Amino acid sequence: MSFRTDERKELVESESGDDVIVLEGLEKEFAVRRKTAFLRYEKRAVRAVDGISFRVRRGEMVGYIGPNGAGKSTTIKMLTGILTPTGGRLRVAGLDPARQRLALTRRIGVVFGQRTTLWWDLPLIDSYRLMRHLYDVPLARYRETLDRCVEQLELADLLHVPVRQLSLGQRMRGDIGAALLHSPEVLYLDEPTIGLDVFSKARVREFLRALNAEQGTTVLLTTHDLTDIEQVCTRVMVIDHGRLVHDGDLAGLHALGESERMLVLDLERELPAVSVPGARTVRVEGPRQWLAFPAGASAAPLVARIAADYPLADLSVREPDIESVIARMYARGRSAAVTS
Numbered sequence: 001m002s003f004r005t006d007e008r009k010e011l012v013e014s015e016s017g018d019d020v021i022v023l024e025g026l027e028k029e030f031a032v033r034r035k036t037a038f039l040r041y042e043k044r045a046v047r048a049v050d051g052i053s054f055r056v057r058r059g060e061m062v063g064y065i066g067p068n069g070a071g072k073s074t075t076i077k078m079l080t081g082i083l084t085p086t087g088g089r090l091r092v093a094g095l096d097p098a099r100q101r102l103a104l105t106r107r108i109g110v111v112f113g114q115r116t117t118l119w120w121d122l123p124l125i126d127s128y129r130l131m132r133h134l135y136d137v138p139l140a141r142y143r144e145t146l147d148r149c150v151e152q153l154e155l156a157d158l159l160h161v162p163v164r165q166l167s168l169g170q171r172m173r174g175d176i177g178a179a180l181l182h183s184p185e186v187l188y189l190d191e192p193t194i195g196l197d198v199f200s201k202a203r204v205r206e207f208l209r210a211l212n213a214e215q216g217t218t219v220l221l222t223t224h225d226l227t228d229i230e231q232v233c234t235r236v237m238v239i240d241h242g243r244l245v246h247d248g249d250l251a252g253l254h255a256l257g258e259s260e261r262m263l264v265l266d267l268e269r270e271l272p273a274v275s276v277p278g279a280r281t282v283r284v285e286g287p288r289q290w291l292a293f294p295a296g297a298s299a300a301p302l303v304a305r306i307a308a309d310y311p312l313a314d315l316s317v318r319e320p321d322i323e324s325v326i327a328r329m330y331a332r333g334r335s336a337a338v339t340s
């Protein structure tokens with residue numbers, strides 16, 4: 001899709017100064033070659049992003065989720081200027097990412113959970129010094145930002161350790177620090193908690209909340225962990241097959257898919273299935289029981305009730321996975337279409 005000049009002018013004029021990310025009918029098509037027989041190839045177009053429109057206001061913390069291959073990374077690559085859209089319109093901090101990539105790099109920070117931007121053999125602090133030069137950050141501002149990151153990300157003991165010797169959680173904190181040294185307005189995080197233990201995940205989430213509250217940084221987060229969304233984001237967008245299928249809050253998404261969370265109880269001894277209003281026992285295995293309850297409901301009253309009536313040793317709450325939430329959302333859409 002492309003826009004005529006008058007349409008583009010209209011869009012620019014309707015743009016609010018508060019919108020830091022603007023997508024209008026964004027598209028990305030890849031031309032792929034597939035071998036069909038010996039020395040025979042077929043050309044095919046893959047529409048990774050198929051007409052997505054949304055706006056993110058300055059200071060928002062937004063989750064961008066979807067199943068594997070949905071088009072999340074392709075969107076992020078267009079937002080950072082790595083890929084050029086094949087249609088639609090895109091603005092980040094008022095800039096066209098593909099055409100003004102250099103100017104944009106000073107305004108955005110990017111963290112990839114699966115890759116590091118740090119120099120593998122250098123101590124963390126050396127990577128930071130190099131980044132300061134790359135981004136041309138004034139010394140006083142660099143020191144101030146570094147001090148804040150060191151304190152809040154607990155990096156003091158890690159600064160002089162070569163990156164290859166850091167644990168995954170430590171490396172991730174180091175990467176987040178690196179992405180923030182030039183004080184970006186927008187921070188993209190691609191699976192920042194992947195592979196981390198529960199404590200490291202909690203630390204990263206807490207840091208992002210503090211960053212947003214103190215600096216007003218806009219955060220766009222892609223993840224497969226719905227707890228990231230629950231604890232960090234106020235809004236969640238779901239993409240599937242290159243299209244936006246939900247834009248709202250997490251409770252709304254759960255309500256749409258009638259999804260369920262799971263309470264895993266460890267009782268002090270084996271007992272018959274726990275019976276409590278608002279939840280249903282779906283599995284009993286020795287002293288462990290699994291209770292499903294609506295994902296939009298709070299677990300607190302359920303836990304209080306169970307703790308009062310049963311000998312509870314331990315418990316945990318499991319979020320539904322994104323794939324099942326989306327599958328239920330579609331199943332519901334289909335049955336609504338059949339009954340309406």
Ligand SMILES: Nc1ncnc2c1ncn2[C@@H]1O[C@H](COP(=O)(O)OP(=O)(O)OP(=O)(O)O)[C@@H](O)[C@H]1O
Pocket residue numbers: 030031032046047048066067068069070071072073074075
């Ligand atoms: N460079 C490319 N050339 C051809 N096809 C591509 C390319 N990059 C992505 N695709 C295709 O575009 C679609 C979307 O891929 P994308 O990586 O954006 O999905 P994703 O939502 O980030 O998935 P994941 O959660 O697995 O990372 C997929 O079908 C993928 O195979």
